[in-house]
Amino acid sequence: MEQTDINNIHLYCSDAMEVYDKWKSPVAIICDGPYGVNGFPGDLVSYNGLAEWYEPHIKKWSEFSTPLTTLWFWCTEVGWATVHPVLEKYGWEYVSCCVWDKGMSHVAGNTNTKTIRHLPVVTEVCVQYVKRPIFTVDEKKMSMKEWLRYEWLRTGLPLSRTNEACGVKNAATRKYFTKCHLWYMPPAEAFEKIASYANEFGDEKEKPYFSINGKTPITKNEWAQMRSKFYCPIGVTNVWQVPQLRGSERLKINQKAIHLNQKPLELIKRTIEMVSDVNDVIWDPFAGLCTTAVASAELGRTCFGAEINPDVYSIGIKRIKSSL
Template sequence: MTAEPVEITEDEPLWKIHNGDALEAYESWPTPNTIISDGAYGVGGFTGDPRTPENLGEWYRPHIEAWSKHATLGTTLWFWNTEVGWANVHPVLVANGWNYEFTNIWNKGVGQVAGNVNSKTIRRFPVVTEVCVFYTRTPRLPITPDSDELVHMKQWLLAEWVRSGLPRRAANEACGVKDAATRKYFDQGWLWYFPPVEVMMKLVAYANEHGKPEGAPYYSLDGQKPVTAEEWTSFRSVWNHEHGVTNVWERPSLRGQERYRGSMVRSAPRTYKPTAMSATHLNQKPLDLVERSIRACTQEGDVVWEPFGGLCTATLAAVNNNRQGYAAERDDAFYALAIERLQTQQTRLF
């Protein structure tokens, strides 16, 4: 069964689900502020999911390349998987310009395995966790406006200052500090700091006022004018801190009403025997955890991509928090359930 696609209108929360492979939809979606990836785990969980995790990097590669193509320096990524599944995909993410920030652990608790473990045959501690790994874009810029060579932002910051002919210590005068500017923003190692917008504008103004006139403009993206405050702000991803929340998420796995089945299953006659594909999604994520992720790294009105929709929990979380959700789902039954869910649950229910 295939539901009719829902078009975005000005009168409804912004969401759209593509019935097919996300690779077919990326070009038509607006630029993402964050991407919520909950695709293959390498456990044979659905048609097309590899039986083992060794080749997950290649499974994800075309998607990661597309994410990188359409991302900005401010785009972030939440990557859900098993520990070993993520380990196999991580090198592909890094190679495509994604910068590892931290790993979140979803601990489902002992109830996840209660009554389901044969203590006489199992040869490991029961696994009750998944990982959700957070990435930002590696900040790379063209070494010059007309160059195809990309360098890390910290190299670009220092190179432009050197090109202006100013001594490094002058950055401290530009920023009104004793030594912090040179030490923080021109460092080429792990102690480097991303200059806040107000600091960056001071460096830009000073370099263009006191630097060699023949080399101006300095810190320019187009060779015509210096970088603006709005442009610089867009280079850094959003982070909205929530006090008391750590990277260990204690949350029981979904049961009962919270596991979405849809009216097509709930109202079915007793003789109807739905398949796992039409009845429920075996790996449905808790709505509150996904909402937490989205609120942490986006603002209202921002765009959330959910390439592997399933029941489109991330899209629902986006809508409930006044963000725009764009998802894709290949399976017709899941697609129909997701459409119904978005039409009926555009508010927090649990």
């Protein structure tokens, strides 16, 4: 196993399963692995089996991720649909499906419209997931919504008093403690008020309230870490109309593309910027030509990546060095 460290970029020539334990907890995971289209040596020949292939990796991601972590899952539409139940199984919550529209130019040279039996495909999906926070009480697992209500009811105070705690007329009870689909995670400032009020006026015998360690309540800053970051870029929707790669960004040997599905640096930088800050940790389990590492370096993030193919890994390392 070869390892290369370039500033805050840490890359391994290895199966990612062998090195996850060496990586720091991620704020974002950029997954661009097998699609089940027989696109490269080692890829599955169809989407059948993708769920089983990805499960060990998803299990590892879940082990090292926190509620602060966002996963971007690249795949075909049917490939993603096949893997989605496994992601849910390990606590990943679907947020949004973004579509990369490569445009009509992608059809030229790739599709014989006289023999094709379906519309030309010019898209891939990049699906956003976040890690659901789970709270354990007496070996019972609860969602954040369930745990908030459970903790308040332990105080013996009526739910209406949550409004007094937050200094509002009825929003706290209606949003933060409702059992219906209109539930909303309380912002850190509101949570701090709720926890403080509960521990001041709640039943003395049951204190502390809103605590994980049983000694002190969760702090405002700790509560803020219970939710993934997201910065919505102005003018950007979930349809990304970016042409397929051409020119100098497309890496080739003897005029032949090295990697058939090299992602535009523009798109990878977009996914990283939307869900992380400078110095945050980004994971790339299937690094390929190290586009995520290049993007991370340019954006001031720390990146951990793995690429199993030694030749592709070598080219990716050269690419990073030349970009700095």
